[in-house]
Amino acid sequence: MGGYDFAYISKPLVLTGLLKKSPVKRLKDTLEFWVHVTRENALKPNSEAYQLIVRTRLMHSYARLKIKEKTPDWDYEKWGEPINHWDMIATYTGFSLVFMQGLMKLGIKISAEEEKGVLHLWKYVGYLLGIPAEFLPDNRPEAVEQFYWWTKVQVEGDEGSAELAKALLQENLENTIYKHPFQRKMLLNLHRSMNWFLLDKDIIERLQIPKPAAVFSLFPKIIVKGNLVFQKIYLRNPAQYQKLVEMGDGQQRKVLADYIQHTPKDFHY
Template identity: 25%
Template sequence: MTQTFTENPLAADHYDRTGWPVSRGSREEFVAKFGEDRAQRFEQAYWAMDPIADALYTSGNKSKDVMPNLRDALARGKADENTLPEVAALIDDMNAALENVDWERLERGQKAALSVPVLAQNLSLGPGALIHTYSAPSIADILVNTGELTEGAVHRLAYTTNWIYSVYLKDELKPGGTSYIHTGMVRAMHAHVRRVQTKLGLDYSEWGAPISEFDMFRTWFDFTYIAFTYCRNLGYRMSVEEEQDLFYLWQVVGLMLGIPGDLLAPETDIDASQETIDAIHFVDGEPNDASRALVDALFSGFVTNVKALLPFPDESIYDWMYAATRIMHGDEVADKYNVPHAVSRPFTELAVPQVQAGYDLLRANPEALEKEVQQNHQILLDALTHETSYMGQDEGIKMNDGEFRPGA
């Protein structure tokens, strides 16, 4: 399932698509710490994109024709005589990612994720993983430019978790399944935003290509290493075997999203991924104003969404969220975003060992574990919606400046 780098015809000609981006720090220092092989692979990934998905918007067909055709093909799980060639290529690539998949192991990964309460996962994915996503200026600047998260944060946060949770639904990653459809549309959304950004005529020498292979790889860790490290911090530490099954699940999803297999293959659990995470953080840069704007929007959206689940006043939910944020990220990171010090933090931290003990007991009782998994599975199934921005894209994307960027 290993893919190779392919030159992307979508990339604009006005900036150099090679070399070490100027804001990624010293290449020499990187090599001294992480080696020449990793430096070369990162350098390649800074400029590589996703030519198969990008072809949806460069084939000459209009988005209003491509998107319904894509949705139909995803729902069937295969191309037919009415499928546009660029759509068929994407479907074939996603199906190639599913060849030789160990479905039993993939299901074990789903069950490992579903053993963690949904509310704890909301924390690890929202104030946890998404803050990590936004800390990268290369990603934050694009998100703020589209307005997709600073405006309408409630909906955007819900849509992100909507797709992630679809990944944990049994059998739904198979061709034609719900998660298969959502994952294909998320990949198309990446291509859509990438095309809009590329057509702006900007100079990307600072960080590399927009929504690059590197950016997608980095974001993949937010759903694996980052989210479940933060679950650990909250008292939900899995066994190594459970982590490995979970990472296997996300390796399959990563391939379906167009992330090359040679990048994903070594990342098998939290500890095995530590050096790669360190290397990524070495070239991240510091959070910028866009990062902070996104985090502010995230906090507001998260509280609004959680109020539907917890019958508590706003100030209590904020305090709980701030406590969890500081426990997950640590004070140094939290201070960069001016996260308030929460009154409830000492009590939350004192409860972590008890939470871990309860989680260990649950997983030691197969009957109780299966009941918990089924209950969480049903919660996610009930919450799933197809009314998301990424399921559309037929006309275009509204930019933060109010201008409408057509999709064709």
């Protein structure tokens, strides 16, 4: 959600209209990609994760060509090439650096070794997606510096950014994983509460994210407390640590299975 506050990088999403057309489908695609590429030994040639990366690379190429073909007034001086290398690096910094920052805010302790591993994984994924390896950061200081300089060529969120944010929240009400409307409304409030907890106030205002019902503001605090307790219980020895990894893997795969089952089957790009 926070990435929508950068107006220029959001232009391809606004122009293609994909997120507004089917946020459920786009979230399913992103979740499927993330789950598969982050499993152990996932990135062997011709594995399912490897094929998803190739598919994403082809989709980026197709979107880039179509945007250039269909948008004669594309502002290259401001926005660069559609889906350019630097924007791609910033996106995958979101999957590594920003991802870990969010986890730490939610009470997760990340070791130096784990941080190095996450950055290395996404450097390789970025390379497979077509970003030259020499452009990708190797460590936190490099990632922070690069992300900082990238923000200097961006502008704050605009009307298009707010529309994308609205569509992403609307996905909670459109998704059929939960049968009853009251369940979907509860999920919407939970996601609003997480955005209000994780994002700065000025970003919340620019993206026009409504404030959740008061009772739901407690949800992020409960998550933080739960994470702290789970780590005390399960991180005492390697065997328990592995059990926690297996629990997380099962939960993530269950969410993915639900999204695959409930994504509209007749959607076409």
